[in-house]
Amino acid sequence: MSMINYASREINCKIVYYGPGLGGKTTNLEYIYNKVAPTTRGKLISLATETERTLFFDFLPVDLGTIRGFKTRFHLYTVPGQVYYNASRKLILKGVDGVVFVADSQVERLDANIESMHNLYENLAEYGYDLRQIPFVIQYNKRDLPNVSAVEELERHLNPDRVPSYEGVATKGIGVFDTLKAVAKLVIKSLG
Amino acid sequence: MTPGGAPSWSFGPSDSQRIEEILNNLLYESNARCALLVDRTGQLVTTVGEQPNFDSAAFASLTAADFSANDQLASLIGEEEFSSLFHQGRNESMYLADVGKRLILVVLFNQQTTLGLVRIKIKDAVAGLNKAFEEVFGRAEDEESPALERGFVDEAEDEIDRLFRE
Numbered sequence: 001m002s003m004i005n006y007a008s009r010e011i012n013c014k015i016v017y018y019g020p021g022l023g024g025k026t027t028n029l030e031y032i033y034n035k036v037a038p039t040t041r042g043k044l045i046s047l048a049t050e051t052e053r054t055l056f057f058d059f060l061p062v063d064l065g066t067i068r069g070f071k072t073r074f075h076l077y078t079v080p081g082q083v084y085y086n087a088s089r090k091l092i093l094k095g096v097d098g099v100v101f102v103a104d105s106q107v108e109r110l111d112a113n114i115e116s117m118h119n120l121y122e123n124l125a126e127y128g129y130d131l132r133q134i135p136f137v138i139q140y141n142k143r144d145l146p147n148v149s150a151v152e153e154l155e156r157h158l159n160p161d162r163v164p165s166y167e168g169v170a171t172k173g174i175g176v177f178d179t180l181k182a183v184a185k186l187v188i189k190s191l192g
Numbered sequence: 193m194t195p196g197g198a199p200s201w202s203f204g205p206s207d208s209q210r211i212e213e214i215l216n217n218l219l220y221e222s223n224a225r226c227a228l229l230v231d232r233t234g235q236l237v238t239t240v241g242e243q244p245n246f247d248s249a250a251f252a253s254l255t256a257a258d259f260s261a262n263d264q265l266a267s268l269i270g271e272e273e274f275s276s277l278f279h280q281g282r283n284e285s286m287y288l289a290d291v292g293k294r295l296i297l298v299v300l301f302n303q304q305t306t307l308g309l310v311r312i313k314i315k316d317a318v319a320g321l322n323k324a325f326e327e328v329f330g331r332a333e334d335e336e337s338p339a340l341e342r343g344f345v346d347e348a349e350d351e352i353d354r355l356f357r358e
Contacts, residue, residue, distance in 0.1 A: 003235050004340075007208030012235045032356075040355060042249045047257075056257060059234075061249040064355060067348045068341040075234065075253065091260040095233025177356040184352045192345035 004191075010071045013187045014095055015180075018120050019102035020112035021053070021081030024141040024170040028102060029058050029078055031176045036062060054080040056088050074184060081116065090123045098135035098187040100179055102170070103158055105140045105148035110157065117158055135186030138165040139179040144172070203328045208238065214320040215240040215297075222313035224301035229321075230255045231295050244300070259288060259296050276314070278307065289314050291321045294329065 004011050017025040026046070033044045040063045047056035057077050064072040079089040101120065103113045124131050140154050151167060159165055164182045168175025203211075215227045219241045226241035228248070234256035236248050244251065259277065266274045277288040287310050289297045297318060301310050 003231060003233070003237070004202040005208075005237065006202055006204040008238070014233055014235075035358070036355060043247050045250045045253065056261070057253075059250065059253045061253075062355070064348060064351050067351060068344045070340070070344070072348060072351075073249075075249070077234075077253075087264050088261070091257065091264070094256075094260065095231070095235075173358070177358065181352055181356050184356070185349050188345055188348040188352070192340060 004070075008071075009069055010073070011191065012073050012075055013097040013184075013191075014075045014077065015098040015100065015183055015187065016092055016096045017076065017078040017100045017102055018089075018093075018116065019081055020104055020109060020116040021083070023081055023102045023104040023109070023113075023116075024139075024168070025078040025081060025102045026052075026054055026058050027170040028100075028139070028141075028168075028176050028179070029060050029076055031170060031173045032062065032076065032180060033060055035173065035177070040065070053082065054078055055085070056080065057092050074187075076180075083115070083119075086119065086123070089119070090126065093123050093127060093129075096124075096129070096134065097190070098183045099131065099137075100183050101136070101138045101158070102168075103138060103140050103154060105142045105151075105154065106145055107147050107149050110149055110154075113154070114157055132161055135183055135190055136163045137179055137182045137186070138163060139168045139170075139175055140165060141168045141170050141175075143167045143174070144169045207324065207328050210324050211238060211321065212240050214317050214324065218299070218313050218317040221316075222299070222301070222310045223305035224299045224310055224313075225304075226300040227317075228252070228255075228298045228300075229291070229295055230298060232256055232260070232293070237295065241300075255288065255296055255298055259290070276311075280307075287311065287314060289318050291318055292325050292329070295321070295325065297321065 017028055019025055042061040045059040049055050060076045062074045077092050079092045121131055138159055140151055166175045166178045170176055219227055226244055228239045229237040230252040231237055234253035236252040262274050262277055275290045279286045284302055287299045291297050
């Protein structure tokens with residue numbers, strides 16, 4: 001639910017990074033935080049446990065500047081990936097404009113990816129949203145590790161609708177901006 | 193409007209003026225410092241009174257999360273909702289109230305006033321805001337929002353390429 005405020009001439013769009021625990025969602029946001037010009041982004045807020053596992057969410061506002069008279073901003077959120085935090089995860093999806101699914105490419109995480117994707121569909125459905133109608137991209141993360149599934153196999157399991165997908169190594173920033181650019185453009189198109 | 197997703201909503205200068213009038217009146221009568229309206233998705237709608245010297249985007253996202261988490265806690269103990277929340281600090285306190293299940297009114301106040309007075313005045317303000325937003329949302333569902341200027345999408349895409357590069 002993007003909010004267009006014609007009084008203050010602002011548009012805010014909410015993009016949520018989803019995916020299994022330890023898949024690299026927070027790492028994506030940290031990379032973006034460190035790489036975009038400091039004047040264009042706000043604080044990175046992390047509600048995490050002492051062991052740096054996301055407890056509720058991470059939040060990073062990024063300012064696109066004034067476009068045709070409208071101050072345009074993306075609000076980037078991550079959800080906690082761990083299965084038992086579903087209540088928190090669902091809350092963050094409220095009013096989402098675009099979704100990035102960060103998959104963990106390691107062979108042993110395939111089931112966790114599939115479970116998380118199902119959970120995404122279910123949680124969105126509870127709000128009456130249909131993922132096939134929402135701007136959505138997938139990132140296959142951790143491509144630098146030795147024990148990764150082939151991209152074709154990941155696509156077969158996780159991407160039946162063939163939404164845009166990108167290979168990533170979030171710790172090195174590889175694929176992070178490609179993924180963000182793709183979802184941001186889809187969200188902007190959905191406004192226009 | 194996002195097909196399949198939640199509808200977008202928008203409000204114009206006259207809505208904004210009406211809402212700010214209600215909030216200014218609330219601040220005047222309650223002697224509170226600042227009032228913020230935040231929508232349930234974590235976006236700041238408006239601020240009146242003393243301009244906050246904190247990161248208001250972060251504040252708005254945390255407010256929405258706080259309220260949503262408390263909603264879930266309410267349902268776990270068999271309550272439909274907690275329609276208001278109060279956080280007390282040594283110097284600064286905040287009172288949060290639901291507005292039509294779509295927005296949250298946050299009032300920041302200090303020892304210049306009392307919780308009782310703030311609570312009473314917020315009730316009146318929430319009633320006024322509920323009425324105002326019923327019209328805003330009723331309109332959003334009936335009518336198409338005014339279109340963004342032609343060229344917005346192209347320009348925004350160029351800006352995305354410029355901002356998100358290595």
